[in-house]
Amino acid sequence: MAQSIKDQVAVIGVGCIKFGDNVDQGYEDMAVEAAFAAFNDAKIGPEEIDAAWLGTYSPAQGHGKAAVSLGDALRLYNKPISRVENFCATGTDAFRHAVMAVAAGLYDMALVLGVEKYKDRPGRGLAREGVHPYHNDGSTAPGLFALAATRYMHTYGLSRESLAKVSVKNHYNGSLNPKAHLQKKVSTEEVLTAPIVAYPFGLYDCCPTTDGAAAVVVCRSDLAKEYRDDYMLVKGVGLSVTSGRPFMDPTYDYLGFQATQHASAQAYAMAGITDPLAEIDVAEVHDCFTWTEITNYEDLGFAPKGQGAGLIEEGRTALDGDMPVNPSGGLKSFGHPIGASGVRMVYEIVTQLRGQAGLRQVADPRLGLVHNVGGPGAVSCVAVLGQP
Amino acid sequence: MAQSIKDQVAVIGVGCIKFGDNVDQGYEDMAVEAAFAAFNDAKIGPEEIDAAWLGTYSPAQGHGKAAVSLGDALRLYNKPISRVENFCATGTDAFRHAVMAVAAGLYDMALVLGVEKYKDRPGRGLAREGVHPYHNDGSTAPGLFALAATRYMHTYGLSRESLAKVSVKNHYNGSLNPKAHLQKKVSTEEVLTAPIVAYPFGLYDCCPTTDGAAAVVVCRSDLAKEYRDDYMLVKGVGLSVTSGRPFMDPTYDYLGFQATQHASAQAYAMAGITDPLAEIDVAEVHDCFTWTEITNYEDLGFAPKGQGAGLIEEGRTALDGDMPVNPSGGLKSFGHPIGASGVRMVYEIVTQLRGQAGLRQVADPRLGLVHNVGGPGAVSCVAVLGQP
Numbered sequence: 001m002a003q004s005i006k007d008q009v010a011v012i013g014v015g016c017i018k019f020g021d022n023v024d025q026g027y028e029d030m031a032v033e034a035a036f037a038a039f040n041d042a043k044i045g046p047e048e049i050d051a052a053w054l055g056t057y058s059p060a061q062g063h064g065k066a067a068v069s070l071g072d073a074l075r076l077y078n079k080p081i082s083r084v085e086n087f088c089a090t091g092t093d094a095f096r097h098a099v100m101a102v103a104a105g106l107y108d109m110a111l112v113l114g115v116e117k118y119k120d121r122p123g124r125g126l127a128r129e130g131v132h133p134y135h136n137d138g139s140t141a142p143g144l145f146a147l148a149a150t151r152y153m154h155t156y157g158l159s160r161e162s163l164a165k166v167s168v169k170n171h172y173n174g175s176l177n178p179k180a181h182l183q184k185k186v187s188t189e190e191v192l193t194a195p196i197v198a199y200p201f202g203l204y205d206c207c208p209t210t211d212g213a214a215a216v217v218v219c220r221s222d223l224a225k226e227y228r229d230d231y232m233l234v235k236g237v238g239l240s241v242t243s244g245r246p247f248m249d250p251t252y253d254y255l256g257f258q259a260t261q262h263a264s265a266q267a268y269a270m271a272g273i274t275d276p277l278a279e280i281d282v283a284e285v286h287d288c289f290t291w292t293e294i295t296n297y298e299d300l301g302f303a304p305k306g307q308g309a310g311l312i313e314e315g316r317t318a319l320d321g322d323m324p325v326n327p328s329g330g331l332k333s334f335g336h337p338i339g340a341s342g343v344r345m346v347y348e349i350v351t352q353l354r355g356q357a358g359l360r361q362v363a364d365p366r367l368g369l370v371h372n373v374g375g376p377g378a379v380s381c382v383a384v385l386g387q388p
Numbered sequence: 389m390a391q392s393i394k395d396q397v398a399v400i401g402v403g404c405i406k407f408g409d410n411v412d413q414g415y416e417d418m419a420v421e422a423a424f425a426a427f428n429d430a431k432i433g434p435e436e437i438d439a440a441w442l443g444t445y446s447p448a449q450g451h452g453k454a455a456v457s458l459g460d461a462l463r464l465y466n467k468p469i470s471r472v473e474n475f476c477a478t479g480t481d482a483f484r485h486a487v488m489a490v491a492a493g494l495y496d497m498a499l500v501l502g503v504e505k506y507k508d509r510p511g512r513g514l515a516r517e518g519v520h521p522y523h524n525d526g527s528t529a530p531g532l533f534a535l536a537a538t539r540y541m542h543t544y545g546l547s548r549e550s551l552a553k554v555s556v557k558n559h560y561n562g563s564l565n566p567k568a569h570l571q572k573k574v575s576t577e578e579v580l581t582a583p584i585v586a587y588p589f590g591l592y593d594c595c596p597t598t599d600g601a602a603a604v605v606v607c608r609s610d611l612a613k614e615y616r617d618d619y620m621l622v623k624g625v626g627l628s629v630t631s632g633r634p635f636m637d638p639t640y641d642y643l644g645f646q647a648t649q650h651a652s653a654q655a656y657a658m659a660g661i662t663d664p665l666a667e668i669d670v671a672e673v674h675d676c677f678t679w680t681e682i683t684n685y686e687d688l689g690f691a692p693k694g695q696g697a698g699l700i701e702e703g704r705t706a707l708d709g710d711m712p713v714n715p716s717g718g719l720k721s722f723g724h725p726i727g728a729s730g731v732r733m734v735y736e737i738v739t740q741l742r743g744q745a746g747l748r749q750v751a752d753p754r755l756g757l758v759h760n761v762g763g764p765g766a767v768s769c770v771a772v773l774g775q776p
Contacts, residue, residue: 003493051627066474067766068632078650080627081767082481085471086454093470097485104492105391239439239468244456262466378455379469 004270005103010224010231013042013217014347019335020181022211027063027117028073030213038215050107051080055094055114057338088374091342092381096237109219114343146198149291151254156306164191166290167204174329176359181210181335205290210335214344236384238266246377259380260299267382276301281365284345286373287330324362345370392658393491398612398619401430401605402735407723408569410599415451415505416461422601430605438495439468443482443502445726476762479730480769484625502731503601534586537679539642544694552579553700554678555592562717564747569598569723593678598723602732623772626654634765647768648687655770664689669753672733674761675718712750733758
């Protein structure tokens with residue numbers, strides 16, 4: 001039987017650039033800024049890195065190759081560097097790969113770098129045409145997630161008002177975060193009256209198109225104390241693929257994402273978590289659309305299926321709730337440069353666990369969760385991080 | 389200090405389809421045939437696979453996503469599946485990732501699947517424009533490798549006749565291999581008088597454009613005996629990035645590839661190899677062009693720099709030599725569907741180590757090597773496999 005790698009790997013450095021419409025930064029500029037922020041945070045130089053992983057989903061011409069966009073950008077030569085790609089779970093899965101390699105004992109210290117540049121390119125829908133499995137049918141991410149959201153709303157009686165509360169919460173959190181793309185509060189009325197993108201999603205139900213980069217340095221946990229006292233441990237990781245095209249699967253119920261259920265089950269088993277709502281103190285989850293956050297609550301085991309909206313209605317996932325979700329502002333406000341997002345979430349959870357999150361700090365977290373779902377619905381990657 | 393994972397992972401199944409112009413097979417058809425060949429070889433069903441890696445370098449529209457092209461194609465659901473991409477080392481690096489994850493103890497058994505479909509698409513040069521770092525300058529793989537080959541020929545006095553011997557050897561080997569793309573012998577005169585593609589490379593100095601897929605099943609070495617007696621062990625793996633653009637590096641000597649030197653040094657250190665020429669019994673190396681095989685001899689430590697041609701001149705790398713190289717026919721004759729190649733090389737080395745290579749079987753190999761270099765020159769991945 002497979003073994004747990006709980007507590008074998010530590011996070012000793014995190015870095016994240018300001019996300020947004022970074023007109024003054026190219027892909028490599030963002031990569032370098034994020035990586036050196038993580039190096040500085042870990043108080044190491046790049047020469048201490050034994051291996052590296054690049055998470056980039058849909059690179060523009062000339063970018064996204066591990067050797068070019070990580071090796072050359074950081075002058076990190078004669079090292080093992082790989083690129084991992086896994087839909088919207090690209091960044092988290094790059095982190096998972098670094099964790100596995102360090103846990104295997106192959107490397108003492110590794111860099112995970114997530115980067116994506118979208119704002120100087122054709123619309124994401126166009127950019128995706130070359131790589132996305134729902135090809136040539138005109139489908140887009142908002143349109144596909146909307147199919148599930150409307151089915152869910154019909155089944156469980158969820159309203160657009162409830163969806164709007166996710167947007168209001170995450171925009172509020174983002175308004176407190178100097179690195180978020182959209183640092184503005186929105187009101188329920190603004191969300192409900194915004195132009196419709198794909199019913200039930202209005203403009204403020206959808207995450208923006210964003211440039212960004214984030215980086216994480218991991219090392220063997222028995223070495224972590226040499227670098228800092230407040231290192232954090234990787235408690236669990238999980239990855240699961242449901243189907244590359246769940247929306248074309250006749251057995252799909254359109255009410256949530258099995259990939260998230262399975263990926264989180266793997267991570268919880270490794271971390272020894274049996275009651276995620278009680279045990280996890282803070283979570284960064286994949287709120288590409290407002291409905292996605294509500295189904296995530298359920299698929300991650302925070303609430304029974306169909307009852308996720310209760311958590312947002314009752315304020316339990318707000319900054320001052322008992323289960324704060326997306327204190328960073330989430331994809332909704334922080335932005336979603338795909339390969340960067342998962343790594344940025346690790347940055348946020350580690351920052352929260354260290355108690356360094358400033359105005360958006362949640363109360364005394366000991367255990368935090370990172371979650372992406374992509375495809376849409378094809379794949380999910382989950383990581384659990386915690387205090388030593 | 390990082391630890392060795394020598395002997396922790398075993399190969400218990402290998403599969404490879406007929407490479408070529410596979411007009412009757414789509415990308416997923418090839419994936420399924422290769423994967424089930426490996427499952428059948430391991431005498432397992434797909435349900436025994438705990439995790440999987442897909443190696444595809446430049447997927448066409450709608451293909452190459454882990455969840456779609458591996459998960460859906462094999463109906464392998466609710467499992468962790470990732471895609472790795474690393475230039476021409478994509479397949480070998482996918483294998484390396486599966487080995488690391490099993491060595492970490494996270495999974496008992498993993499599938500590595502390399503697939504690429506090129507023959508029904510625009511020329512590889514065109515296909516590469518969107519992703520290659522040497523963008524917009526008209527450069528191609530033959531043109532770039534030719535720059536190094538001509539410099540090498542000038543420096544060390546290598547002739548086109550010596551290059552041709554690599555082509556004659558590999559075409560001969562491929563003529564014995566029912567799965568090779570080009571199963572035909574060529575004479576030295578045919579190689580030398582073929583149309584020039586990029587001097588010094590004529591048509592028969594260049595590997596063809598090919599469709600193909602290959603798969604490997606790895607498991608914890610302590611479980612291998614449950615599946616077969618003639619399992620093989622992973623002795624070492626290595627990956628190194630020199631620069632994403634070595635041909636633009638003013639310090640590059642154009643005489644070989646540092647990435648290969650570093651990747652093989654990592655793998656040899658792990659495997660405990662100090663004299664590769666004496667210790668390794670059979671090798672599959674990256675002969676994208678005839679000159680590449682000669683510089684590989686040197687960069688892999690089989691010969692001092694500038695003296696690699698001696699090995700081909702003296703017949704030492706022929707099937708009946710003391711260091712057979714590319715008994716499969718190599719990229720030159722077997723073909724080079726990029727993501728598939730590294731996995732196909734693992735298939736060949738395992739087949740040779742088992743003594744099941746038929747007409748192309750080399751004498752009693754105990755230790756074999758797999759090598760890719762890509763980018764060109766940006767990255768190299770090496771694996772060493774051996775008898776228990």
